[in-house]
Amino acid sequence: MGDAVILVAGFGGQGILFAGKFLVYAGMLQGKHVSWLPSYGPEMRGGTANCSVIISDRPIGSPIAETPNILVVMNTPSLDAFEKSCVSGGRIFVDSSLIERKIVRDDVTGFYIPATRLADEDKLKGLANMIMVGKIIRETGICDSDEMEAALNKIVPERKKNMLEANLRAINLGYISA
Amino acid sequence: MERVLMKGNEAIAEAAIMAGCRHFFGYPITPQTEVAAYMSKRLPKLGGVYLQAESEVASINMVLGASAAGVRAMTSSSSPGISLMSEGISYMAGCDLPAVIVNIQRGGPGLGGIQPSQADYFQATRSVGHGDFHVIALSPNCVQEMSDLTQSAFDLADIYRCPVMILGDGILGQMMEPVELRRIPERELPAKDWITSGTAGKRGHNIVNSLILKPEALEQSNFDRFDRYKLIEESEALCEEYMTDDADIVLAAYGAASRISKNAVLAARARGIKAGLLRPLTLWPFPKKNFAAAAAYAQAFISVEMSMGQMIEDVKLATECKKPVALCARTGGMVHSPDEILAKIISVNGGNYN
Structure with missing residues (x-):
């Protein structure tokens, strides 16, 4: 695939930055040029959070995903704010358990994953972000299963290694979701 | 590594x-x-x-x-x-x-x-x-x-x-x-023979002071x-030259603004405008030689800054105002989009230096 220009957006606490970290590690482990830029500031505590991830074959200029070709939204304000910024032909991944409306645009492809509900049902509370990631992997082929595991190993801190299995389960759940 | x-x-x-x-x-x-x-x-x-x-x-x-x-x-x-x-x-x-x-x-x-x-x-x-x-x-x-x-x-x-x-x-x-x-x-590195680390009774006192x-x-x-x-x-002046060899329009930018400027340079080139970028790695000393040399071949400069225009003064000084220098500015925490910079390049290429 060509450059992946990814914007992940939602509330603080949903693991938006963590999902971005996973994607950027997956890209780096493939030897690509990558960058990860969080929104930072007071709004991160319970307010909106988003992060830009760019994965490219060439050195990266701007690290800001101004016009993403992969948009991941985990709350309605984020879809409202960023739907129009997605490039034509881009893909929008929507957590449909938190966002009631559909995508308005007809020149992009929408994927609706009830990630938060799936996470609650499978005792994976707090891992809706990784369910979304699983769906992204399925639809974009952004990494293979070895790279996925390697990236997870990089971002799950040593003292939380018991979370590895839950993260893998979440990704798998997203991967197989319709 | x-x-x-x-x-x-x-x-x-x-x-x-x-x-x-x-x-x-x-x-x-x-x-x-x-x-x-x-x-x-x-x-x-x-x-x-x-x-x-x-x-x-x-x-x-x-x-x-x-x-x-x-x-x-x-x-x-x-x-x-x-x-x-x-x-x-x-x-x-x-x-x-x-x-x-x-x-x-x-x-x-x-x-x-x-x-x-x-x-x-x-x-x-x-x-x-x-x-x-x-x-x-x-x-x-x-x-x-x-x-x-x-x-x-x-x-x-x-x-x-x-x-x-x-x-x-x-x-x-x-x-x-x-x-x-x-x-x-x-x-x-030179020896630090001026430091106040104790004389051990073997030398006179070193004095660190700015009152004269x-x-x-x-x-x-x-x-x-x-x-x-x-x-x-x-x-000690350092400067990156990015696609300046044949450039008509030379951007000047440092830090984050220089990254976004590179996107704009590529976009301008895709439209047939010969753009390039001079990126100072040292702001003081300012890489005057690179800018003086560019003034000989460039038609115009654009200083791209996340400020109301500060480095632009150094660009004008280093080029001795031999060529027009336009400003592309965002400030207050706002960041340029590559399209904004591209629009400025197109405008300057058309002879509008405001």
Whole structure:
């Protein structure tokens, strides 16, 4: 695939930055040029959070995903704010358990994953972000299963290694979701 | 060597440790706090000193003291915090003390905001404080350079006995990129025979002081310092040339703005406009030679800055106003889009320099 220009957006606490970290590690482990830029500031505590991830074959200029070709939204304000910024032909991944409306645009492809509900049902509370990631992997082929595991190993801190299995389960759940 | 993903702020801190810095004094402020946080975790384990002072004023004076005692010392802050440090930085310049000072800029003036900015260019390149003096101002534009240039900063500080500033911005501080934590070979450093580390009864006292009441002597100390500045200007200026070989329109940008400018240069080239970019890695000394040479072939310059236009003055000075210099400015924490810069390139290419 060509450059992946990814914007992940939602509330603080949903693991938006963590999902971005996973994607950027997956890209780096493939030897690509990558960058990860969080929104930072007071709004991160319970307010909106988003992060830009760019994965490219060439050195990266701007690290800001101004016009993403992969948009991941985990709350309605984020879809409202960023739907129009997605490039034509881009893909929008929507957590449909938190966002009631559909995508308005007809020149992009929408994927609706009830990630938060799936996470609650499978005792994976707090891992809706990784369910979304699983769906992204399925639809974009952004990494293979070895790279996925390697990236997870990089971002799950040593003292939380018991979370590895839950993260893998979440990704798998997203991967197989319709 | 393995590359790891790190925030720019963390890379600065790790690089300082690699360069032998074991003394850090600071006060938290967004968007640079990760520098201090990283140091607070690492330095105590290395037998170093991490000290969160009661203010920026205290921090910079602790750096002054540590430097006078001969160790590699550092502080970091963001725009308003640097203003508070300005007196201490001037004292360090007057005492000819080396130190590394990091400014991860945010929007201003005043308390301003916390989003990225480049509005402290004048402060960094003209004079951070009162009196006739300069600091060397280095401008990284990626996490790798945050690591490499921080190490260079310690060498430059020791060689020229002056404070060196790393001038970053919120984007560079907060973004993660792969970085190779390589040790930059240390340059040949002069002996620190001036430090106040105790005489052991074997030599006279060294005195570190910036109070010189005799005007003749004070003038001479300034002359001596400016001899060193001349040497710095002659030998330490650094500039990246990006697609300038055949460029008609030459952009000038540093830090985060230079990254976005590269997107715009490529977009302009795709439309058949020969654009290029000059990116100073040293803001002081400004890479005058690169700009003077470009004035011979370029039709016009565009200074792309996250400020109301500060570096543009250096571009005009270095090119002796031989060609028009347009300004493409965002400020207050707002960042250019590549399209905005492209629109400016198209406009300037059409002969509109406003």
